Amino acid sequence: MCQLLGMNCNVPTDVLFSFAGFAERGGRTDHHGDGWGIAFFEDKGLRHFVDHQSAAESPVAELIRHYPIKSRNVISHIRKATQGAVTLENCHPFVRELWGRYWVFAHNGDLKGYAPRLHGSFHPVGHTDSERAFCWLMQELAKSHADVPSVAELTLTLRELVPQISKHGTFNFLLSNGEALWAHASTSLYHVVRQHPFGSATLRDEDLSIDFAQHAAPGDRVAVVVTTPLTSDEAWTPLVPGELKVFVNGAALA
Helix, strand or coil: CCEEEEEEEEEEECCHHHHHHHHHCECCCCECCCCEEEEEEECCEEEEEEECCCCCCCHHHHHHHHCCCCEEEEEEEECCCCCCCCCHHHCCCEEEEECCEEEEEEEECCECCCCCCCCCCCCCCCCCHHHHHHHHHHHHHHHHCCCCCCHHHHHHHHHHHHHHHHCCECCEEEEECCCCEEEECCCCCEEEEEECCCCEEEECCCCCEEEHHHCCCCCCEEEEEECCCCECCCCCEECCCCCEEEEECCEECC
16 A cells, blocks of 8 residues: 655744655655655645656655755655556645645545545546545535634544545545644554654664754744654654544644
């Protein structure tokens, strides 16, 4: 299956360190070589990169490794295809507009026999169960709220909608509208919050270490969510299967 990486911060932050290890799993230290993608929110704008080549070999991924794009919400995905061919339109993360904002979604899992009725403005371009699930979520959110609701209201609605999809199979996902990052675990998702006093960390998939205190201000706070822990010396917390957690300003909300 695929792997997910998300970042939510209280100040714009680059994802270079985390992405350096994560991209190695896209065909080098792991077998997720069927495409990849990443999306960075910048205010109301969005930088969105996808490639059907593996993240370990993609020239676009090489650009991202060295381009310190700063964002408060980032979602990345490396793909092991289960449904849909290895083509650009099937690469995550997927992007849609709702209430005048971009929404970004990436999924790890396999939904069997999932064919929801899509009758609104949201229809898949590719042929993945993931994009169908995203379109249905956007459709149902639009039906549930006339205008953009608060993060708390969105979380309540998502907690009602998500079980209707997850009953079809494995549904680990990341979702963001640039204000918050929602993470849902069916099987495996972990998170860590990096904040003062900052320590050091060493990647599992790359010979690279960092002292966060050299790069962060005392008030900075960064939450990272990933399928399996990226570092060997940080206290990663697993999400409970079935849990939907929301992160705002680098912290998990209750």
